[in-house]
Amino acid sequence: MANALHAKSLRAGGPLVKINCAALPKDLIESELFGHVKGAFTGAATDKPGLLEEAHRGTVLLDEITEMPLDLQAKLLRVLEDRQVRRLGGSRTVPVDFRLLCSTNREPEVAVRDGRLRQDLYFRINTVTVALPSLRDRTGDIPVLAKAFLERFRTRHGRQVDGIDPEAYRRLLAYPWPGNVRELEHAIERAVLVARGKEIAVSDLPEGLRAQVGPPTAGAPAVGSLEEIERVSIIRALESTGWNKQAAAALLGLRRPTLYSKMRRHGIPQRRS
Template identity: 55%
Template sequence: MATRVLIVDDDRDTADFLKLLVEPRGDLARTASDAAQAREILRSWRPEVALMDLMLPDADGIDLLKDFKEASPETQVIMVTGYGSVPKAVEAMKAGAFSFIEKPVDADVLLVMLDKATEKLQLSAENKRLKEELRDHTSFANIVARSDKMRQLFHLIKSVAPTDASVLIHGENGTGKELVASAIHEHSKRKKGPFIKINCAALPSELIESELFGHKRGAFTGAVSDKTGLMELADGGSLLLDEIGEMPASLQVKLLRVLQDREFRPVGGNRVIQPNFRLICATNINLDAALGEGKLREDLYFRINTVTLAIPALRDRTEDILLLAEHFLDRFSGQHQRNIRSIKPEAAKALLRYRWPGNVRELEHVIERAVIVAEGTDITLDDLPPTIRDAERLPNQTGFVIPPHHTLEEIEKLAILQTLERTRGNKRKAASILGVYRPTLYNKLKKYNLLETQERAPRAQASAPPAPGPNSGAALGNPPAAPAPPAAPTFKPPVPEV
């Protein structure tokens, strides 16, 4: 297949000579005498290979090279340099040039370069095809994964989606609960209907009721017009109630009545509406604990929990980390018009070591940031945030052995204490090792009344008594006093927490 070759040189004799070398190969050649003409041809013709002079009348060749690599990363650029401009050509290589050749151009050398550039184009096209084929086998309804745990989840989604059963999705923040809910809808018989979603934790209780049920004009202060509720809008489709565990108790009663009677009235209205939607709920909290604490009605729980889908945390499916990272790299390289090709091995190792407390959402943000700040064509270790660069290995990061016969609260408190002791009070490192954000660690320290202890510790070390001197009891031959045993931690009454 003919390769499209653009020759950019203001010297007409050189341009014609290069064209005579290229065309007998069966390639298609066009010439441009300056950068402006080259950019115009790039937009309309998309050359696969460019032979580009370093010195142009209206632009620096390296600037034009950068424009080409941004607009068409797959174009292979061979820089043509004059005598004495080799350092400049090396700079061009760092900016993404495929190779460079000095003037006067050696025909045999140039033809070999063109063969290699064409071979690279073919390899890139094959690699892209294989990536797309791999993506077909490692994604399901926009969820990218290849781990056994996620494959099992995909199988469950395919099984439950065609039914009208209520589904409860459980997973930590950032695991992709909304994507799973969307996958259920897209594989259901309701896929042509609307997919309506609401986050129960994002709105005050009085607004959630109005959002769900709708209201009539004048039903309350501020109700200046009629409003159609999301339950009515979801008719014939699916309704996702995200963070269902945060729904106010008063609203839980009304939701239960709708699920039982399949009808409701808008706030302040008399018209009875009989909705026909499939209910999907999602939560990141332990609903069994919420039941025990009275935060969730038991009868509602059984109504929404016909089928439960648990999404594993990213740290529990490490084989998906690099696959997702490559997926995000491809997406953000195109979105931000950056020519980022791969993730360097050291950076990949750091991604695998990190515990990802924010799960897939955190990984997505980390890769987007890396694509933006990367100076070359690859993501390096320096392009990652310090918390990831400095992260320790996943297995047994804390070195904490779970003691028997303790409650979850006691174990959590011990883990925090031991990790802070290990990091010498460095809360940023402790949070990274424990796999939580620093604000979460501070909340735990407050909960267990450990903040003051941690703040006193440095002062206590600073004001510690000096080591025994020549006039101390030890110097006189008296045995040193035995150190006091460490005080046993005191624990609050156990309250299960997950």
């Protein structure tokens, strides 16, 4: 979703910087976010801009915002209010201009009550809220996401993997996905890396997905040919982005000319009927 929001925005020409607050070590997160000057701490041999500076005129995604230490939440709030960053150990401020997206798997109000999210920061970032159901409750999104991840990782790793075979696809639809989209992303990347053929097979999936599963949950598309799966994925991406071709291409991990080519091949109209 962050990719699509960025691609559809007026900041699409700028950088999209993604920061997983839960993955950054607590002793490094301040330097990573805000940057540092030479000599700010042991090992700081040169000045280094932070990720917020690098996102200037672009978009920042703070994933798992409730995992950010409270003192850094206060510093982030000052950046949002002043539109300036002061690097760790420095005295000079640097102007910054970015669009901020935040995500969390917690209820924000509960996180505020439990002391995991500063209330003043929550009020500042809570401009527009989008609540996404868990992946198991929106299995219709799995074809779009799986296709996008497949395109991304086969390009990144230089693998000639063109699709997902029907039985492997059935496992993707029936699996409950406790780790949501991130688990699906990692499953597809693993499958792309270990696949021996042109298609991802059941044997390429993580162990939990290789187990026998029941029928797909309600709302999941029926498994058909790979061509039909691709066609459905493209249509769902177009529908989810209001038929914005640039945003749909970003969601699918495709270049826009490639999307147009696939639309023509599948007989998908250029405009919503």
